[in-house]
Amino acid sequence: MTEADEKRVIGEVVDASVLGGINVKLSLTNPENIRTGFPVIAEGKKYDFYCVVADVFNPPVDVVDSLATSDLGKLSIPAVSPGLQKGYFGNVFYSKVLLEPIQLIDKENGAMTDVETIPPYFTKVRLATTTDVKAIYQPTKTSMAIGNLRGMPEFEIPIDFDKLTQKAFALLGRTSAGKSFLNKIICNFILKTGVASVLLFDMHNEYGTYSATDNSRGLKFYFPEKIEWLTLNPEKNKEAAPFFIDPRSITPEDLILAITDLTTRMQDAIWTINGRRGRNDLLTAIRTTQPGSVATIPDSTLQGLQARIARIDRLQFLRPKPKSAKEDSFTMMLRKIREGKSIVLDFGRYGRESMVYLFVANIISRRLHEIYTDRGEDLPRLVIFLEEAHKFLAPEVAELTIFSILAREMRKFNLVVSIIDQRPSKIDDEVMSQLGNRMILSLKDPKDLSAALAGIPKAKVWTNIAQSIPLRTALIVGDAVRVPTVIEVLDYAKIDAILKAAPARRMTSEQIKKVAKDAERIVQSIG
Numbered sequence: 001m002t003e004a005d006e007k008r009v010i011g012e013v014v015d016a017s018v019l020g021g022i023n024v025k026l027s028l029t030n031p032e033n034i035r036t037g038f039p040v041i042a043e044g045k046k047y048d049f050y051c052v053v054a055d056v057f058n059p060p061v062d063v064v065d066s067l068a069t070s071d072l073g074k075l076s077i078p079a080v081s082p083g084l085q086k087g088y089f090g091n092v093f094y095s096k097v098l099l100e101p102i103q104l105i106d107k108e109n110g111a112m113t114d115v116e117t118i119p120p121y122f123t124k125v126r127l128a129t130t131t132d133v134k135a136i137y138q139p140t141k142t143s144m145a146i147g148n149l150r151g152m153p154e155f156e157i158p159i160d161f162d163k164l165t166q167k168a169f170a171l172l173g174r175t176s177a178g179k180s181f182l183n184k185i186i187c188n189f190i191l192k193t194g195v196a197s198v199l200l201f202d203m204h205n206e207y208g209t210y211s212a213t214d215n216s217r218g219l220k221f222y223f224p225e226k227i228e229w230l231t232l233n234p235e236k237n238k239e240a241a242p243f244f245i246d247p248r249s250i251t252p253e254d255l256i257l258a259i260t261d262l263t264t265r266m267q268d269a270i271w272t273i274n275g276r277r278g279r280n281d282l283l284t285a286i287r288t289t290q291p292g293s294v295a296t297i298p299d300s301t302l303q304g305l306q307a308r309i310a311r312i313d314r315l316q317f318l319r320p321k322p323k324s325a326k327e328d329s330f331t332m333m334l335r336k337i338r339e340g341k342s343i344v345l346d347f348g349r350y351g352r353e354s355m356v357y358l359f360v361a362n363i364i365s366r367r368l369h370e371i372y373t374d375r376g377e378d379l380p381r382l383v384i385f386l387e388e389a390h391k392f393l394a395p396e397v398a399e400l401t402i403f404s405i406l407a408r409e410m411r412k413f414n415l416v417v418s419i420i421d422q423r424p425s426k427i428d429d430e431v432m433s434q435l436g437n438r439m440i441l442s443l444k445d446p447k448d449l450s451a452a453l454a455g456i457p458k459a460k461v462w463t464n465i466a467q468s469i470p471l472r473t474a475l476i477v478g479d480a481v482r483v484p485t486v487i488e489v490l491d492y493a494k495i496d497a498i499l500k501a502a503p504a505r506r507m508t509s510e511q512i513k514k515v516a517k518d519a520e521r522i523v524q525s526i527g
Helices: 062-067 071-075 130-136 179-193 252-258 264-275 282-288 299-313 329-338 354-374 403-413 429-433 446-452 459-466 492-499 509-526
Strands: 009-017 021-026 039-043 047-057 096-106 124-127 143-149 156-160 169-172 197-202 227-231 342-346 382-387 415-421 437-440 473-478 485-489
Touching (some): 039 096, 039 130, 096 130, 179 197, 179 382, 179 492, 227 329, 252 264, 252 299, 252 354, 264 282, 282 299, 329 342, 329 354, 446 459, 459 473
Antiparallel strands (some): 021 096, 039 124, 047 096, 143 156, 437 473, 473 485
């Protein structure tokens, strides 16, 4: 151990097991200088043990029980005031840390292996250095740092975005934990590395040119040539191109998923009407069905169904393709995806309507699934980001949506889903088991923590770490990072320098007028 490393020593090993972890008696006078998630090295004789701090605690001491609440008693013992008293047995009062060993590093050749042994008694334990961290987290051509090791800003952690986007992955965390900022960072870095395109259902106008919430820069600002900005509400958003959905593309599953208060009889009626609708689209068929015309559908059921369908009928973006148009909106979207572009779909005034989100996201994703699986062409890798994922992937509705199939089967077809959610306990277990990577922010509900970490080796250890992390801090588990890691998420305000952004590129008034005029022309041609 070098002199510099000696200065970083925090204690010595006093107890260890492969399954239970490594107990260290701290030489530090103040345990507040150590936090869970910190990286440390236990310097064994043959191996360096790369570990993270799983717990910090004060072990029971009889004399402490006797002296607690007695000011006079504490003053009589030098170990309490002014400092720590040492003897043959070290500090009379001390703290301990429990370490979770992550990797073994061979001292001779630097080879890294899984942990299958323990360090000897009295092995010195020190804080990790930049050299240690770089040896573990080796960057690739498609990696970028989305944050730093917790409490250590000098240790940036690279994430391999090619590996991240090969399989379904998840961003999980309670409300206000920082999911939106982390998601914007991930989307920007996917586009920066060029490993995939993205499809975002932008309910709150966060991902276009500027965020409507905090005016931070969106994907369209940083990658204007890579982003196709579409909107369901062209009257409000004049910068984005109008997007319409042809009513003929609507299926029974779309309606049953979106309209959550349908009775079982109403759901059966939808399937019955769908089977006999002929050339009509499903909405028209339901609307025009007369009471008594279908023996198996009671009049009260039909009337209730028609009243609920009216919620869908009022959506102004439901319009058939005019005969004069060369392509409908979905065909245009698919053409842009073939060209390697990413899609941001702005919901405009529909952004607060959960029904609209469920309806639109399922229709578009289902059609993409059909295209990606039915055609022999080699389509670009596309990541669909799904917020409020439990509304699509709860066990009782998962079979109605395309997203459970996307999570389970679509890696080979280059169509990947990213799950963003605050209630992972409500997501189907089979879907959770298919995730290649998980980014877990603050979760307090034990059921959510258990679901977020289900299937991960030593889940109990990581649960203890995850439940104590603060906001905008994440535990990353999966093959996109070398070992499970707790990071402080990058401040989004710093992304300018990383992406080497040009000066602000707000559209000029003339450009806005031109886009608005084009949008108005398209709307009129369809209306």
